[in-house]
């Protein structure tokens with residue numbers, strides 16, 4: 001076997017359940033897979049199948065009950081909170097369906113927000129404007145999120161995720177709140193990012209278009225991985 | 241941990257963002273700190289005024305009154321006793337005091353108004369050093385007192401002979417402001433130097449000067465005397481052996497000497513006049529008995545430290561059968577201390593309740609802001625960072641609330657002083673302000689405000705830090 005680069009994400013038998021006692025419901029039931037550097041993965045599945053939960057566990061925003069989670073060489077279950085925070089700060093970008101911009105900050109300040117937690121961060125304004133330029137919003141730096149359209153907001157959120165030049169981008173239904181044209185632009189942007197900059201992407205999505213550009217589609221059902229057949233895609237992706 | 245500069249920036253930004261939250265949280269702190277500094281500043285001032293009137297570390301030893309078959313057999317306070325007390329390590333300075341034991345009255349034109357006063361029980365003699373070495377005196381006053389307040393009868397300079405002048409005749413003695421011609425020995429004597437207490441001055445200003453329309457005297461008495469035309473203006477005749485009611489002393493003797501008020505001293509007898517001890521001793525010997533000239537009315541003891549009071553009092557009681565005159569200074573100091581304690585506790589209770597209020601508001605706020613806090617975690621904040629941000633916001637509310645509280649307290653003090661100056665009639669020792677904002681009071685207020693706010697913010701901050709970021713971000 002050829003020497004392969006270490007995987008960006010390595011999951012082994014990850015389980016997770018919510019609730020206690022009789023109300024305890026399993027959400028992840030032994031999930032295992034690897035994501036290699038430079039891959040663009042689509043994570044699909046019916047609503048409630050555990051996609052967001054899995055993505056959050058990968059990003060260290062949630063914890064699993066059992067199993068192994070290794071992200072960018074860090075065993076997130078054993079690592080300290082500070083180590084996980086540092087990894088999120090330096091190497092991971094998040095894009096959420098709900099944008100999660102801070103309304104009291106300007107667009108530029110939203111983009112440079114991660115630098116608040118980086119020691120000796122320099123050239124914030126320049127780097128922030130550069131990130132905005134990449135998503136085509138250079139002119140809106142001094143606006144407030146409240147003055148932007150949904151698509152613009154999501155692009156600001158993407159600029160924020162890209163601000164620290166992350167190795168890994170975790171996106172939870174990034175086009176869920178956008179119209180199909182805007183959604184397409186965002187997807188194209190992701191593909192370009194993957195192709196040009198080699199950023200590894202894991203995108204949770206219902207859209208067939210995303211799965212079509214992905215190098216690999218991981219499908220989930222009831223907290224487990226299932227065969228990535230067209231059937232499953234159809235079930236997870238809903239109407240095309 | 242996030243860089244301190246970024247922490248401060250984020251805390252300030254977040255605090256300025258929600259004015260409603262700020263007002264709700266800071267309100268109690270402002271009131272609490274306003275009362276805190278106001279109470280401390282007022283008790284500080286009142287305590288200082290009282291201590292000026294009644295020094296605490298100075299006590300007076302007296303003999304308990306004992307009588308047998310109508311005869312006074314109280315213990316005699318004499319030089320032997322003074323020496324014994326001097327051996328005690330607690331006693332820094334021991335000075336006997338003697339009161340005039342026979343009738344006398346003062347008669348003179350004091351500052352232009354004719355005054356006639358019974359002096360008999362109200363004249364005291366004290367060692368001049370007691371008055372001259374008063375630490376409260378300015379260098380100028382000290383020099384003046386050292387020059388004048390002494391026993392001039394033992395002055396070795398030979399006296400000039402003189403012919404006693406008639407009522408309209410000028411003073412035949414040299415330096416008319418200081419010397420007078422004695423009718424009995426026909427020699428020029430220095431006038432008996434008299435000091436009065438600030439209490440007397442206040443009584444004069446608030447009671448006499450007002451009703452007589454004479455000028456009010458300020459505390460810088462020496463300046464006043466010069467303004468008014470020198471010491472000669474302050475002289476009066478002391479009729480020894482004669483009461484203002486006309487009755488003569490037991491021996492039927494009487495004679496007149498001249499005296500002059502040379503200044504104001506807080507060491508002087510509160511109500512009455514004070515002269516160097518030698519005069520009283522001599523007059524008591526002359527008009528009463530040799531014994532009377534050697535018997536003191538009390539012994540003033542200055543303690544090295546005020547804490548030694550109890551030990552000293554016990555020793556006096558056990559070994560000498562003497563007691564301390566109830567020290568008003570001690571009593572007032574205790575009263576002021578207790579009042580201050582009660583008031584500070586009240587304001588601390590207000591501040592404590594504000595702290596709980598802050599906790600309550602912040603619990604609600606971190607719940608409202610959980611998406612924002614979750615996002616901070618997603619972009620790289622540690623649990624500690626989130627804890628510091630929330631506690632920092634509470635602390636900033638404390639700092640601003642503290643400053644506003646101090647400001648409110650100060651404005652309130654101005655209002656109280658204004659009302660007091662307008663509506664409260666003058667009385668002896670009425671201060672121009674009822675508040676003394678010592679720097680430690682202001683600093684204490686600020687520290688208290690910050691401390692209690694941070695304490696209030698602690699639990700909400702911990703809750704914020706422990707939130708699962710995924711759940712926080714999923715919140716609506």
Ligand SMILES: Nc1ncnc2c1ncn2[C@@H]1O[C@H](COP(=O)(O)OP(=O)(O)OP(=O)(O)O)[C@@H](O)[C@H]1O
Nearest residue numbers: 018019027045046047048049050051052053054711
């Ligand atoms: N905080 C929580 N407490 C209890 N149950 C939860 C919690 N978060 C998620 N769940 C449950 O876990 C299951 C998986 O949820 P998850 O959000 O991962 O699904 P999903 O695949 O992302 O669905 P969708 O496509 O609708 O976003 C669901 O049944 C959900 O009800």
Ligand SMILES: [Mg+2]
Nearest residue numbers: 051052053172
């Ligand atoms: Mg989801």
